[in-house]
Amino acid sequence: MAGGGGDLVSNKQVIFRDYVTGFPRESDMQLTSGGTIKLKVPEGSNNTILVKNLYLSCDPYMRILMKKGDDLVTSYTPGSPVTGLGVGRVLDSRHPDFKEGDLVWGTTGWEEYSLITAPQGFFKIQNTDVPLSYYTGILGMPGLTAYAGFYEVCAPKEGEYVFISAASGAVGQLVGQFAKLLGCYVVGSAGSPEKVDLLKNKFGFDEAFNYKEEPDLNAALKRYFPDGIDIYFENVGGKMLDAVLLNMRVHGRIAACGMVSQYNLEKPEDVCNLMSIVYKRVSIKGFVVFDYYHLYSKFLEVVLPYIREGKITYVEDIVEGLENASAALVGLFSGQNVGKQVVVVARD
Amino acid sequence: MAGGGGDLVSNKQVIFRDYVTGFPRESDMQLTSGGTIKLKVPEGSNNTILVKNLYLSCDPYMRILMKKGDDLVTSYTPGSPVTGLGVGRVLDSRHPDFKEGDLVWGTTGWEEYSLITAPQGFFKIQNTDVPLSYYTGILGMPGLTAYAGFYEVCAPKEGEYVFISAASGAVGQLVGQFAKLLGCYVVGSAGSPEKVDLLKNKFGFDEAFNYKEEPDLNAALKRYFPDGIDIYFENVGGKMLDAVLLNMRVHGRIAACGMVSQYNLEKPEDVCNLMSIVYKRVSIKGFVVFDYYHLYSKFLEVVLPYIREGKITYVEDIVEGLENASAALVGLFSGQNVGKQVVVVARD
Numbered sequence: 112m113a114g115g116g117g118d119l120v121s122n123k124q125v126i127f128r129d130y131v132t133g134f135p136r137e138s139d140m141q142l143t144s145g146g147t148i149k150l151k152v153p154e155g156s157n158n159t160i161l162v163k164n165l166y167l168s169c170d171p172y173m174r175i176l177m178k179k180g181d182d183l184v185t186s187y188t189p190g191s192p193v194t195g196l197g198v199g200r201v202l203d204s205r206h207p208d209f210k211e212g213d214l215v216w217g218t219t220g221w222e223e224y225s226l227i228t229a230p231q232g233f234f235k236i237q238n239t240d241v242p243l244s245y246y247t248g249i250l251g252m253p254g255l256t257a258y259a260g261f262y263e264v265c266a267p268k269e270g271e272y273v274f275i276s277a278a279s280g281a282v283g284q285l286v287g288q289f290a291k292l293l294g295c296y297v298v299g300s301a302g303s304p305e306k307v308d309l310l311k312n313k314f315g316f317d318e319a320f321n322y323k324e325e326p327d328l329n330a331a332l333k334r335y336f337p338d339g340i341d342i343y344f345e346n347v348g349g350k351m352l353d354a355v356l357l358n359m360r361v362h363g364r365i366a367a368c369g370m371v372s373q374y375n376l377e378k379p380e381d382v383c384n385l386m387s388i389v390y391k392r393v394s395i396k397g398f399v400v401f402d403y404y405h406l407y408s409k410f411l412e413v414v415l416p417y418i419r420e421g422k423i424t425y426v427e428d429i430v431e432g433l434e435n436a437s438a439a440l441v442g443l444f445s446g447q448n449v450g451k452q453v454v455v456v457a458r459d
Numbered sequence: 460m461a462g463g464g465g466d467l468v469s470n471k472q473v474i475f476r477d478y479v480t481g482f483p484r485e486s487d488m489q490l491t492s493g494g495t496i497k498l499k500v501p502e503g504s505n506n507t508i509l510v511k512n513l514y515l516s517c518d519p520y521m522r523i524l525m526k527k528g529d530d531l532v533t534s535y536t537p538g539s540p541v542t543g544l545g546v547g548r549v550l551d552s553r554h555p556d557f558k559e560g561d562l563v564w565g566t567t568g569w570e571e572y573s574l575i576t577a578p579q580g581f582f583k584i585q586n587t588d589v590p591l592s593y594y595t596g597i598l599g600m601p602g603l604t605a606y607a608g609f610y611e612v613c614a615p616k617e618g619e620y621v622f623i624s625a626a627s628g629a630v631g632q633l634v635g636q637f638a639k640l641l642g643c644y645v646v647g648s649a650g651s652p653e654k655v656d657l658l659k660n661k662f663g664f665d666e667a668f669n670y671k672e673e674p675d676l677n678a679a680l681k682r683y684f685p686d687g688i689d690i691y692f693e694n695v696g697g698k699m700l701d702a703v704l705l706n707m708r709v710h711g712r713i714a715a716c717g718m719v720s721q722y723n724l725e726k727p728e729d730v731c732n733l734m735s736i737v738y739k740r741v742s743i744k745g746f747v748v749f750d751y752y753h754l755y756s757k758f759l760e761v762v763l764p765y766i767r768e769g770k771i772t773y774v775e776d777i778v779e780g781l782e783n784a785s786a787a788l789v790g791l792f793s794g795q796n797v798g799k800q801v802v803v804v805a806r807d
Contacts, residue, residue: 348734352733367733370737379731379733380731382733383727386727388744389745389746392746392750394744394745395743396736396741396742398740399737402740
């Protein structure tokens, strides 16, 4: 399959311009024609695959990579394409595990075609009776995040009281539905009436509220959880976390998946109610999905039937074309997306 | 044994005067002659024991009971004696599990003699080859706190990097020695040169520092933990916790035993580095020793031999007489005690 030849085609790219402080703007990225690329893995590039990118994923963690890095985070390189999770089709392969025509998902570039020099982290897509874009969300990293975060980190029990912030997002909507399937009481917060409506009427949450309309988050939580919260699935941090701490039940558990409200701040918001952790024997556990990738097959076995049987609903917010990718990503941080934000580069 | 008769004796008491805000003062308590008490359990008071108090314990949690209570905390009653853990001798019993002469420890009153109407929570002292006062500390609640907090909550491994705040206190000194016995690298913080000296030269910590002499706690921690902290045994909260969060290693664990630096504040100090929890997959787990009382026998089996063989050292700060009890308790919150603060009411 690999070798000389291969068409020479143009390769549009979304370039990361420079490190970002505050809220990211479209102008922090730039669409370029990107020159040309030969649709073959170059001679001598063993273990490399060439992927045609189909669907790109906009995820909150990408904001973290826009900051100048430190010892924990390898940030984006100014002048190089944005990278992120995506679904693609293998056009050429010099890696024994992949062949032309394979559908895959993994970390790719925001461009039409990507040479992947370390495809070991890519998953092959075996089930194509569901939309391919799902592998950027419910069947990809966010889905596994919801699954591992809820079942492994939160150790939930039937009947428990569950609160989810950023609940209509890719992860939150799924955590809420897992919790309902287990028989929990589930409340979500989101940032618009439309999202609140989704939570209650599409995802089947027991209650939902718009945090932007709540001047007193503590009072809002007391209204929805008069007996307190057993499990908090934390996606936002800051003021919401502080209010939640006041409302946790004894032996409550907080799974800290992300703190998206904090990513754009120069200085993070203060939290002052940590004493509750001691008084109520609460645990807070930060986790990242990469520690749970070994559960991916098991996760698919659980979630694929739920999707096929209609037991789980999934909402995507799909924009068309690389030229709209940077706006879609920026919109994520002001909550403009409704459901999982996906960018279509090509449909096949 | 029980019945009529019994000498009528005076019963000095330390009375809690009123709810406290800010740092407690001696004048928040008052020594009174307390009237007289008959040294017999009254007729009809079944399941009650009469205890002569020998040693009283000064513990940080007592500050919490000085505040006006809420749904989580039942505070002291103004006009009634302070209560706390203590060691006593049973003078009379109408409870089947206790008999005259038994040595016991449990929650008693700050007075010479106490009628205990629910002695189920009392432990009988079986091993008297060690000082009785030890049952207010290393062999009592603080000892079990250190044991459960370190072994059960922190899940420590040989070679890990352990940091302990308030390290010369009743709990901290023991946690540090457990960690050394396991083969960990152990650093403690305390509030005076004398305590730092104790940590290094008596308890065998690898390093120790005086937090009052460190203008930048983050820099201090980086000095002692260039590779970061695996386990933080949290006794103080606030600024120290915030600095520790910046220095945790991936998969680090924080056992939140107490936050004594916060107990006297009207408004708790802010913590702003909680993002580290997500980035480094850190867990924070609040715990209270009462959830681990079932481990008490097992704990004694571990710790008594350590004491007898001299593998663990224990330092007490003993004051004589109920008349000095309130000063001793108040001193705990400004760190005047060196080692476990004990009050002797009587020696037998």
